[in-house]
Amino acid sequence: MRKIIRTLFVGFASLVALLALAGCSGNTGTDASPTSEAAPTSSAAAFPPSARYVADMTSADGKTMTIGISVDGGEVAAYACNGTDDEAWFFGKQTDGRIDLASRFRDTLRAELAGTDVTGDLTMNGVAYQFTAAPVSGEAGMYTAALDGVRASWVVREDGSAIGVQLNGTSGRDFEQAELQQLSDLQFRNEVRNKRQLQQAQQITRLANGSMSSKINGRDVTPTLVTGTFRLT
Structure with missing residues (x-):
């Protein structure tokens, strides 16, 4: 008799445990729900297969600069100048x-x-600029021409x-590569960068035939349109 009562008691306790477990599994609280995190996404959009961008900009101390950027696939060429005595080419x-x-x-x-614009930061000769360059079409973009070792380059809006700016050469002495690497940024600007002979380029015009x-x-000279694959030799 005692054995039968004990068996019934064990069975009843098991039933109560199963009912309690079923009640817990019905909990719909957020703590019991699995969570997942969305994969981080890049804020930068993808460039069109071929595009050109132009922007005018002003530094904090009032200096002005204009930049043109050309992208073709993964290749980029950019040119910035102030129209009088400073310029910089970028390739990559x-x-x-x-x-x-x-x-x-x-x-x-x-x-x-x-979006459709290119936003960024440009530093030239130690001066910082910020810009937003809109896409351009038609004749707008960067152009360059060379003659007898002299190069003129322009940004057409x-x-x-x-x-545009014309580079006539440099008055600085030739440095060995090892020497250049040892120069601080300030020394490099004074001894190498700012020894270039630069002047305002002659006006660029569009002819009736479109060139x-x-x-x-x-x-x-006949300036050529700079694409993203252009590189100076």
């Missing part, structure tokens, strides 16, 4: 809509595609106006 690649380049004269360009025309030291 864009990755995931971002650009991070340095010129041969230690200027820097960092930018990314934001969407409205047809242009700004561009200008002059270098009084002689006619």
Whole structure:
């Protein structure tokens, strides 16, 4: 008899435990729900297969600069100048809509595609600029021409106006590569970068046949449109 009662008691206790477990499994609180985190996404958009961008900018101390950027696939070329005595070329690649380049004269360009525009930071000769470059079409973009060791380069805006600088050479002494690496940024700017002989480029104009025309030291030249794959030799 005692054995039967004990067996019934054990069975009843098991039933109560099963009912309690079923009640717990019906809990719909958020603490019991598994959570998942969304994968982080990049804020930069992807560049079109081929595009050109132009922007005018002003530094905090009032200096002005204009930049043109050309992208073709993963290749990037950019040119910035103030129209009188300073310029910088940038060449390299864009990755995931971002650009991070340095010129041969230690200027820097960092930018990314934001919507349809390119926003970024430019540092030239120790001066910082911020810009938002809109896409351009038609004749707008960057152009360059060379003659007898002299190079002129321009940025043509969407409205047809242009700004350019002519590089005639350099008055600085030749440095060995090891010497250049030892120079601080300030020393490099004073001894190398700012020894270039720069002047305002002659105006660039559009001819009736659609080509561009200008002059270098009084002689006619035909500037060519700079694409993202362009590189200075």
